[in-house]
Amino acid sequence: MDRATFACSTAFFRDYSSSSQGAFCLPGGHVDFIEKVESFTYSDFFRDYLIPNHPCIFSAKFTEDWGSRRNWVTWDGKPNFDHLLQKFGEAVVPVANCDVKEYNSNPKEQLPFKEYVKYWKEYIKNDYRSSRGCLYLKDWHLSRAFPEQDVYTTPVYFSSDWLNEYWDAIAVDDYRFVYMGPKGSWTPFHADVFRSYSWSANICGRKKWLLYPAGQEEYLKDRHGNLPFDVTAPSLQDRSVYPRYNQSQPPVEIVQEAGEIVFIPSGWHHQVYNLEDTISINHNWVNGCNVAIMWCFLQDELAAVQREINEWKDPMDDWHLQCQLIMKSCTGIDYKEFYNFLKVIAENRISVLENGLDDEALAKNTPKAAISTLGMLHAVFDLKRTVKVLTSLSANEDFKKLDLTSLSPPPEALLHHLKAAIDTALL
Structure with missing residues (x-):
């Protein structure tokens, strides 16, 4: 990614709303x-x-x-x-x-x-x-x-x-x-x-x-x-x-x-x-350009499940967990796995930005080699989009109702690391 494209993408997503997808x-x-x-x-x-x-x-x-x-x-x-x-x-x-x-x-x-x-x-x-x-x-x-x-x-x-x-x-x-x-x-x-x-x-x-x-x-x-x-x-x-x-x-x-x-x-x-x-x-x-669309879709899917089994909300102690299980069976992913998805994407890019790749690693057909080939600014763009979606996920009430103790690192720590990596890369 060249600097002009990075600037263009930054400006676009600053004012971006997922509801405008395809309207152009x-x-x-x-x-x-x-x-x-x-x-x-x-x-x-x-x-x-x-x-x-x-x-x-x-x-x-x-x-x-x-x-x-x-x-x-x-x-x-x-x-x-x-x-x-x-x-x-x-x-x-x-x-x-x-x-x-x-x-x-x-x-x-x-x-x-x-x-x-x-x-x-x-x-x-x-x-x-x-x-x-x-x-x-x-x-x-x-x-x-x-x-x-x-x-x-x-x-x-x-x-x-x-x-x-x-x-x-x-x-x-x-x-x-x-x-x-x-x-x-x-x-x-x-x-x-x-x-x-x-x-x-x-x-x-x-x-x-x-x-x-x-x-x-x-x-x-x-x-x-x-x-x-x-x-x-x-x-x-x-x-x-x-x-x-x-x-x-x-x-x-x-x-x-x-x-x-x-x-x-x-x-x-x-x-x-x-x-x-x-x-x-x-x-x-999916990539940084449409990950927000994916996140909106997942929220819509969970809302549909919640409407479908709303009558069981009071008598069922683990209703929120059951909604996640049903959502995953229908959609293929739940909120905790979506967090892990964002984590893997983020950590691969942080690794490339902080450590780089030697010539031997670059020659291999690996995700990190692909990230490096697309350039440092692309990795920064990816991290900025991940921060945006991860911030929204972390603030989501349905996400906060889940047992998040198994998530490593915790969302707050991952967000802190992401923001620090972006700041360092742009120095």
Whole structure:
């Protein structure tokens, strides 16, 4: 991060409100296409897309050196089933049925990858029809299962990735996925986990995206407050069911070609179609630009849980703890883990600022090496955003009602260390 970008980000977030997320991009508006690798810098992306929460498309030039672009695709742009079977045939993968709606999503099953490829070939042969329905391989943690494979390199623009930095550190999960599906497979209307950013690279095939800037989803809810499963369904025209639909704006529509990367802003709901047989690589990620959006989302999720079980508040001694447990089961994180998430992010940056890295450490593919590569000012920016959110978390009444004795260091001590590290770095 250069000094001009640091100054820009500092000024923006000084006056920032998470309620303004995405308000700078008009629905149905133009989406920038980034053509040239050599003339587009990290600071360009940070300033023009991350901070204002704007979508954009990166050209196929940004992925042309990936192993998956060379090896997973045939000469005519189709999935290279033979190569994929050779590398991953015995893996067990998650597969969704796009033709079935279950609890406002598609039901999933676990299948051997070789069985899924067999189905896919038959589906193509039968003119994209099957008694089994349209099956879509989704949310496959391929990078975690096959770390030695030469599949792709995360572009530098997406390298400030707090989600995967944290979940890699605790060795529990990650938010790196592979999707593979036939023409006609699709993903219903949703926003990404924790209201994170996402990037999605097409290895082969084409996708159509329908994007709704943050806040537009409020107009798409039915009279009970539920979001639609399919935003193209004719039933949305029924004002007795969807009373505010006529106030919504048309979606931002993107057709993504092979090799291209789409950047999806934080908190934007979307629906996605595979227009051809398609393979894509996707990451969800959070950083200093949208961690406040994540924190607002968690507060909203807890409030929803509290409303749902409010009748048990008086008779249940550990009601606040139960709310946290339910929230974690539904969302994947609770307030104490969110504190630990912020702590890991903060301590990694403090370590780099206070101790630096030698050449050997810089050469390794580690979070601290990535932090160092992005520069001292980026680490300071990250710490300043962490201070902002951690201060809000520490003052939160629901957080203070929890048993915080297990948190090490205590929030007050971590905040003090953060502020001292920032002051020292800016001397």
